[in-house]
Amino acid sequence: MADFEIPETHEFPVIPTVMEGVMSHSAPFLAKAQFQEQLGFPGDAGLIDGWKEVFLEKLGEMLGKYRSLQVFMDICVKCGACTDKCHYFLGTGDAKNMPVARQDLLRKVYRRYFTFAGKYFPKLVGAVDLTEEVVNEMYSYYHQCSECRRCSVFCPYGIDTAEVTMAARDILAHVGMGSKYSNEIIGKVFKIGNNLGLPEPALADTLEGLEEEVEEDIGVKVRYPLDEKGADILLVTPSADFFAEPHVDGLIGYGKVFHAAGVSWTISSKASEAANFGLFIGNYENMREISLRIRDAAKELGVKRIIFGECGHAWRVAYSFLNTLAGPWDFLDPNYPVPQHILDFTSDCLDRGILNIDKSENDWMTLTFHDSCNVARASRIGSYPGSQFEIPRKVIKAVCNNFYDMAPETIHDATFCCGGGGGLLTDDLMELRLKGALPRMEALKNVIDDKGVTHMAAICAICKSQFTKVLPYYGMTMDQIVSVHQLVSSAIILEGQGDEDDAEADTDEAA
Numbered sequence: 046m047a048d049f050e051i052p053e054t055h056e057f058p059v060i061p062t063v064m065e066g067v068m069s070h071s072a073p074f075l076a077k078a079q080f081q082e083q084l085g086f087p088g089d090a091g092l093i094d095g096w097k098e099v100f101l102e103k104l105g106e107m108l109g110k111y112r113s114l115q116v117f118m119d120i121c122v123k124c125g126a127c128t129d130k131c132h133y134f135l136g137t138g139d140a141k142n143m144p145v146a147r148q149d150l151l152r153k154v155y156r157r158y159f160t161f162a163g164k165y166f167p168k169l170v171g172a173v174d175l176t177e178e179v180v181n182e183m184y185s186y187y188h189q190c191s192e193c194r195r196c197s198v199f200c201p202y203g204i205d206t207a208e209v210t211m212a213a214r215d216i217l218a219h220v221g222m223g224s225k226y227s228n229e230i231i232g233k234v235f236k237i238g239n240n241l242g243l244p245e246p247a248l249a250d251t252l253e254g255l256e257e258e259v260e261e262d263i264g265v266k267v268r269y270p271l272d273e274k275g276a277d278i279l280l281v282t283p284s285a286d287f288f289a290e291p292h293v294d295g296l297i298g299y300g301k302v303f304h305a306a307g308v309s310w311t312i313s314s315k316a317s318e319a320a321n322f323g324l325f326i327g328n329y330e331n332m333r334e335i336s337l338r339i340r341d342a343a344k345e346l347g348v349k350r351i352i353f354g355e356c357g358h359a360w361r362v363a364y365s366f367l368n369t370l371a372g373p374w375d376f377l378d379p380n381y382p383v384p385q386h387i388l389d390f391t392s393d394c395l396d397r398g399i400l401n402i403d404k405s406e407n408d409w410m411t412l413t414f415h416d417s418c419n420v421a422r423a424s425r426i427g428s429y430p431g432s433q434f435e436i437p438r439k440v441i442k443a444v445c446n447n448f449y450d451m452a453p454e455t456i457h458d459a460t461f462c463c464g465g466g467g468g469l470l471t472d473d474l475m476e477l478r479l480k481g482a483l484p485r486m487e488a489l490k491n492v493i494d495d496k497g498v499t500h501m502a503a504i505c506a507i508c509k510s511q512f513t514k515v516l517p518y519y520g521m522t523m524d525q526i527v528s529v530h531q532l533v534s535s536a537i538i539l540e541g542q543g544d545e546d547d548a549e550a551d552t553d554e555a556a
């Protein structure tokens with residue numbers, strides 16, 4: 046078990062006693078030169094020569110480029126509405142995990158060097174000199190924010206701490222302080238095509254194995270194709286879907302839905318990763334380079350549509366930025382959304398009555414649903430406001446008889462982060478991840494106690510991985526987290542499915 050205390054759960058979130066610096070030791074490993082260079086950043090796990098000038102130059106450049114950042118630096122009135130809204134503050138009690146305090150780490154430097162009052166009367170306006178100590182503090186606390194945007198929902202001025210965190214991380218990477226976890230993963234995507242570093246032959250083997258497994262299980266040959274030119278749909282999904290539980294059960298589900306819908310589809314070995322950690326490090330050049338692989342793959346394969354699998358931040362990048370970063374997508378079929386979410390596709394199939402569903406297959410479970418931050422607060426899944434909340438629930442209810450939502454103040458746009466998003470899903474941040482999961486664990490426990498919920502469904506690879514890890518620390522089991530398309534997969538009955546069993550039963554009867 047952990048060598049730190051797991052916070053106690055309560056029926057309602059308890060605002061912790063504010064403590065100074067209790068999480069100041071928490072920071073991810075710094076990226077060495079090999080992981081910095083491949084992303085175009087300088088340094089070797091520490092500040093570069095002349096870092097101060099580079100820091101201020103980069104901050105100035107960003108203030109000019111992103112008006113939102115300039116506005117966020119200027120308009121906070123310290124009303125305090127955001128202070129108790131961050132899961133990392135609720136789980137750790139560290140004062141600097143209050144969103145306003147997190148923003149202030151950069152704001153104080155901004156004031157000192159970019160405002161008249163800060164230049165001449167720093168003490169009066171809380172401005173501070175840019176020192177090594179200040180930068181180290183930023184590295185620590187800007188890696189205690191999962192860029193979940195929950196605080197922005199409650200800020201009367203709409204200040205988005207996630208954007209401040211992204212800007213700070215990008216500046217830090219430019220002065221030699223990049224995160225090893227995120228930068229190493231982005232490098233793997235550039236070199237091999239996915240976060241896991243799974244090369245094309247291994248991916249082909251995995252998908253072949255999956256086809257055999259499904260055929261053995263249901264007696265129907267469901268295809269999981271790779272690099273098939275001329276397929277209608279390119280599926281871009283998180284690489285965790287290729288083997289890890291419960292992710293792979295979701296991928297099995299997508300394949301069954303495509304099979305039932307009678308569409309041709311393929312995965313691409315060039316773009317075998319939906320995740321885009323460029324978002325986490327706040328660097329649009331890297332985000333763009335990762336996105337361009339999808340464009341290249343779609344063009345090479347000649348597909349008509351692009352569908353994204355269950356991945357929260359990947360969907361946020363796809364929904365909000367794909368067109369700007371890698372568009373125009375005028376070579377795709379304009380009759381379909383670019384891109385489309387797999388849940389939108391499945392929901393449409395359900396509406397058209399082309400899926401044969403037996404809900405009773407999921408009767409052994411009672412479900413709840415975790416809204417993933419990047420879907421809930423940064424995108425839609427369908428075409429109307431709130432569709433990102435309704436469509437996942439509609440699909441779950443179409444394939445399960447037993448469903449209960451968690452408390453209203455913990456779902457939809459007020460959802461609590463899993464605790465591992467935003468580039469923090471690394472073992473060097475385990476204390477933060479476990480403590481940050483507290484509010485979600487409390488809400489889940491309540492619905493388990495009150496409604497007999499047995500499982501929680503999610504549509505994000507990071508959420509699923511994080512919950513698999515943290516559930517046991519809170520007295521639950523890792524298999525209580527499931528993919529939404531895992532539920533679809535269990536309930537869907539494909540043509541020909543069970544025919545062999547029926548034939549065997551007939552033979553037995555005749556005998």
Ligand code: SF4
Pocket residue numbers: 130131132133142143144147189190191192193194195196197206207210462
């Ligand atoms: S964006 Fe999320 S993690 Fe970051 S400060 Fe706001 S509530 Fe906390």
Ligand code: SF4
Pocket residue numbers: 120121122123124125126127128144145199200201202203204
């Ligand atoms: S809610 Fe908004 S304005 Fe109020 S303290 Fe927080 S960031 Fe500042």
